[in-house]
Amino acid sequence: MKIIFLMKSDTINLDNYTIKDIPGSSGRLDVISRCILSALLNKDKFDNNILFMIFFKKYGTYIFNTVELNYSIFPKDELLLSDYIYKLIKISGTNKNQQNPLNSIKKESISLIGCLKKLQEQGKNVFLLKESGCSFTKLLGKIKLKKELFLIIGNQSEDFIRSLEFLKLNIPEISLGTKSLLASTVIRLVKLKLAFFL
Numbered sequence: 625m626k627i628i629f630l631m632k633s634d635t636i637n638l639d640n641y642t643i644k645d646i647p648g649s650s651g652r653l654d655v656i657s658r659c660i661l662s663a664l665l666n667k668d669k670f671d672n673n674i675l676f677m678i679f680f681k682k683y684g685t686y687i688f689n690t691v692e693l694n695y696s697i698f699p700k701d702e703l704l705l706s707d708y709i710y711k712l713i714k715i716s717g718t719n720k721n722q723q724n725p726l727n728s729i730k731k732e733s734i735s736l737i738g739c740l741k742k743l744q745e746q747g748k749n750v751f752l753l754k755e756s757g758c759s760f761t762k763l764l765g766k767i768k769l770k771k772e773l774f775l776i777i778g779n780q781s782e783d784f785i786r787s788l789e790f791l792k793l794n795i796p797e798i799s800l801g802t803k804s805l806l807a808s809t810v811i812r813l814v815k816l817k818l819a820f821f822l
Contacts, residue, residue: 625771625818626673626674626675626772626773627674627675627772627773627814628674628676628772628774628775629674629675629676629775629811630679630739630740630774630776630777631656631678631679631776631807632678632679632681632776632784633652633678633679633680633681634783634784635651636650636651636653636656636680636681636682637650637651638653638713638714641653641710643706643707646706646707653706654706655807657702657703657705657709659808660676660678660705661700661701661702661705661808662811662812662815663676663688664676664693665700666815670690670693670695670698671690671815675687675688675689676688677739679735679739680713683713684731684732684733685731685734685735685736685739686712686713686729686730687731687732688729692728692729693726694725694728697725698725699725708724708725708726709726711724711726712724736776736784737793740790740793744793748772749772749773749774750774750775750776750795750796751773751774751776751795751796751797751798752776752778752785752796752797752798753778753797753798753799753800753810754785754797754798754799755801755803756799757796757797757798758796758797758798758799759799760799760814761817763798773818776795777807777811778807800814
């Protein structure tokens with residue numbers, strides 16, 4: 625089974641970015657990096673059945689596919705990863721930094737809403753991870769039969785998942801419990817629960 629995590633971020637702004645204060649100068653790029661690391665890494669290797677899509681409001685969509693990344697040079701802490709993401713976004717085209725281990729990452733112009741509509745048209749299995757959803761454990765039996773599983777990780781403000789545009793899609797909600805958890809922790813828990821099926 626392939627797990628595709630979908631995450632939207634409206635707060636990232638790299639105009640005043642400095643590596644000395646990544647949380648304050650980037651709109652919390654460190655949180656995004658932490659989620660990416662939680663999704664892609666597994667002890668001393670990549671989880672090759674994982675794909676992470678981050679939808680930046682200001683910078684487009686970036687797809688982290690472990691099949692196209694080199695584990696030996698991939699930045700494995702959030703400080704380094706954040707800095708390389710900044711360079712990937714800000715140094716592009718013919719001037720792209722050849723030393724950036726993220727150069728193989730694909731950029732798309734599709735929005736999360738556009739992506740979700742496309743996935744629904746294709747009959748894909750898309751769920752929103754939310755505290756109030758159906759029990760994730762109860763759905764495991766059905767989920768394990770699927771080839772792909774698309775999981776939307778909610779943002780802190782939840783403005784997007786409360787928007788009329790999103791609500792019209794009627795994305796089913798699944799829950800890991802009623803306790804509020806950090807997005808990176810949610811990702812790790814999902815991977816643990818599905819580990820038997822990967």
